[in-house]
Amino acid sequence: MSSERTTQEWYTLLEAVEYTRLSSSLLRMAIAEGKLKTTRSNGKSGKLILHKTWLDQFLLGGAGHE
Numbered sequence: 001m002s003s004e005r006t007t008q009e010w011y012t013l014l015e016a017v018e019y020t021r022l023s024s025s026l027l028r029m030a031i032a033e034g035k036l037k038t039t040r041s042n043g044k045s046g047k048l049i050l051h052k053t054w055l056d057q058f059l060l061g062g063a064g065h066e
Contacts, residue, residue, distance in 0.1 A: 009052050016050045022060060030058060 008015070017024050030036035037054040040046040 011050050011052065011055065013048050013050070016055055019052075022053055 011019055013024055013027060014029055020027070027036060031048075033037050036050070036058045038048050038050050041049050
């Protein structure tokens, strides 16, 4: 992973797959079940994006996740 990736804070779903090394279907399932927080880049019509903190919390088993 490049140094640019390690300082990145917001990830698209495909970038989140690369960062977490989990499948997109697993991430989508976690999102649908409310286990992984997401937002959209432009309200309801924008790209699905995930913050690094949310991904890290999910990887740690939900520690601190609401």
